Amino acid sequence: MTEAVIQARGLCNRFGSQTVHENLDLDLYRGEILAVVGGSGSGKSVLLRSIIGLRQANEGRVTVFGQDLAGLDERQRSQVERRFGVLFQKGALFSSLTVTENVALPLIEHAGLSRADAEHLAGVKLALAGLPISAADKYPASLSGGMIKRAALARALALDPDILFLDEPTAGLDPIGAADFDQLILTLRDALGLSVFLITHDLDTLYTITDRVAVLAQKKVLVAGPLSSVAQADDPWIHDYFHGPRGRAADDAALRARQER
Amino acid sequence: MTAPSATLDHQQPSSLRIAGDWTLAHYASLKRTCEQLRNQYSPDTAVDLSQLGRLDTAGASLLAELLGAERLERCTSTLSEANRALLQTVYRSVQNYCIPVKQPERPVLIQLLSRIGRAVDALWQDTLQVLGFIGLILQTLLLRLFQPQRWRLTPLVAHLEQTGLDAAPIVALLTFLVGAVVAFLGATVLAAFGATIFTVDLVAFSFLREFAVLLTAILMAGRTASAFTAQIGSMKANEEIDAIRTLGLNPIELLVVPRVLALLIALPLLTFVAMICGMVGGAVVCALSLGISPAMFLSLLQTDIGVQHFLVGLAKAPFFAFLIAAIGCLEGFKVSGSAESVGAHTTSAVVQSIFVVIVLDAIAALFFMEMGW
Numbered sequence: 001m002t003e004a005v006i007q008a009r010g011l012c013n014r015f016g017s018q019t020v021h022e023n024l025d026l027d028l029y030r031g032e033i034l035a036v037v038g039g040s041g042s043g044k045s046v047l048l049r050s051i052i053g054l055r056q057a058n059e060g061r062v063t064v065f066g067q068d069l070a071g072l073d074e075r076q077r078s079q080v081e082r083r084f085g086v087l088f089q090k091g092a093l094f095s096s097l098t099v100t101e102n103v104a105l106p107l108i109e110h111a112g113l114s115r116a117d118a119e120h121l122a123g124v125k126l127a128l129a130g131l132p133i134s135a136a137d138k139y140p141a142s143l144s145g146g147m148i149k150r151a152a153l154a155r156a157l158a159l160d161p162d163i164l165f166l167d168e169p170t171a172g173l174d175p176i177g178a179a180d181f182d183q184l185i186l187t188l189r190d191a192l193g194l195s196v197f198l199i200t201h202d203l204d205t206l207y208t209i210t211d212r213v214a215v216l217a218q219k220k221v222l223v224a225g226p227l228s229s230v231a232q233a234d235d236p237w238i239h240d241y242f243h244g245p246r247g248r249a250a251d252d253a254a255l256r257a258r259q260e261r
Numbered sequence: 262m263t264a265p266s267a268t269l270d271h272q273q274p275s276s277l278r279i280a281g282d283w284t285l286a287h288y289a290s291l292k293r294t295c296e297q298l299r300n301q302y303s304p305d306t307a308v309d310l311s312q313l314g315r316l317d318t319a320g321a322s323l324l325a326e327l328l329g330a331e332r333l334e335r336c337t338s339t340l341s342e343a344n345r346a347l348l349q350t351v352y353r354s355v356q357n358y359c360i361p362v363k364q365p366e367r368p369v370l371i372q373l374l375s376r377i378g379r380a381v382d383a384l385w386q387d388t389l390q391v392l393g394f395i396g397l398i399l400q401t402l403l404l405r406l407f408q409p410q411r412w413r414l415t416p417l418v419a420h421l422e423q424t425g426l427d428a429a430p431i432v433a434l435l436t437f438l439v440g441a442v443v444a445f446l447g448a449t450v451l452a453a454f455g456a457t458i459f460t461v462d463l464v465a466f467s468f469l470r471e472f473a474v475l476l477t478a479i480l481m482a483g484r485t486a487s488a489f490t491a492q493i494g495s496m497k498a499n500e501e502i503d504a505i506r507t508l509g510l511n512p513i514e515l516l517v518v519p520r521v522l523a524l525l526i527a528l529p530l531l532t533f534v535a536m537i538c539g540m541v542g543g544a545v546v547c548a549l550s551l552g553i554s555p556a557m558f559l560s561l562l563q564t565d566i567g568v569q570h571f572l573v574g575l576a577k578a579p580f581f582a583f584l585i586a587a588i589g590c591l592e593g594f595k596v597s598g599s600a601e602s603v604g605a606h607t608t609s610a611v612v613q614s615i616f617v618v619i620v621l622d623a624i625a626a627l628f629f630m631e632m633g634w
Binding site: 095096107111112113114117121123124125127128130139140141142157159160184187188190191192193 | 284285286288289292316317318319321322342343344346347350351354355597598599600601602
């Protein structure tokens, strides 16, 4: 088995008296696309935040590339964080910068490029993420939801990270855009050896690109494994999730797509 | 990790050898190399990619630009499947994507004039908007005045607490201190004429007519106008205002009227607090450093200061209150989309309302003087 780039062990997250995670274990292996699914409010985004260090878990530890993030000093931490690319649910683009400047910012700050080079490279990333050229000089406030997603992906990819965290990347995209997005993730993963941590509700994404699926329910990772085995798991919620009308449709669509290829 | 290189072999037939890691870390030097090479090699140059190490999107974009479509088809057979896919994906994306040329800047004089023109136009539009908004508020107020069942008492009381009660301590402290300062100033100047006793008149006169209402209004402009803008502005940014409209409700009635009424009640009350505290501040200084006892202070107040000064000061408060609340709410409605816009309009609300308060106070002072009140 390949090495785990992220290991979460015994993670507990509580908000006041409400427990979101209890003794949660999760691994992300190098080069895989791991999808985390779960009902609304099952703590998927909280899990993401505790892994990337935006939230200190109440108990348990997270090691990234074999290092415990909480135990690192600021400089080492910044080194590790540079290897993360995070796409937040609502994009989290800086509203005072244009889209190009948003993507160029980490290139200037961390890769030490000149402004002209950084903006040129930012243009490449934006093109890669599928953003139309007319949007490059706009401010995030004047972009549509789908465009914000793409611009945010371009920013997440700016430093060619090792691990890509995606929080519901295809939500709010039209089906064509969502399918392109899936293919883009696959291409990047294959070419760059990215490890992808993907939170999604999009069953088509699940069936098309994921290597493993982790189901978050009852405050822990209920099952984790390849989609085919997870879908067969003996749990009513999982059964409803994968074998409901939408699950069946996505399964059929993925099957047809594979046959056509 | 190996250093990247692109070397051109000038023998016939010439060939270009790409080697090493083409990654972000080497971007700047690679870009220079590529720019030099682009003019040198001919279309029939063979390209050898077999020595290529790691490749990321930054390196791939340079390579794609250097080689062009046709060569990418021909020469990538030696590449790993993953690298070839990456190169082709990057090439396809950048193909039709070039950064647009920035328009040349216009002469400074033209820019200056156009900025002045825009600013004047914006000022005119703002003034029109404020007047229109005031009309809208008055209309809604009048319509609802005769429908007591649609008065919204709960938000009114809540805003009254926020804008009135919560502001009372700061207003009291501030005016107490200013009162003391005015008394000190008066004492110093008047001592030269042997007329320190008139410090009482100075403090009472200035606070009743001007300082109490002006200080309170400026404080409210900073504290309440900004709060109104931020509250309504974040609702606007979150599409809550649109939701109110689509539910068939009137945002003016729901959001603006309670705030305006609350400030209309709160500002005169706070002005009264400010008058008392300012004069207490003056009285304390008089008692401590001028030897004018509080009893004497009070009796001088009764004999020298007519009640019309109190009324002149208090009469201005509702006008200030209405304008501060209207400007605060209007700026909130002008917010568009982003959180940054909320900040910009909050600043604008404070500046505008302080400006309007001071201008109106100056006009009122002239008016009262001419009337001899």
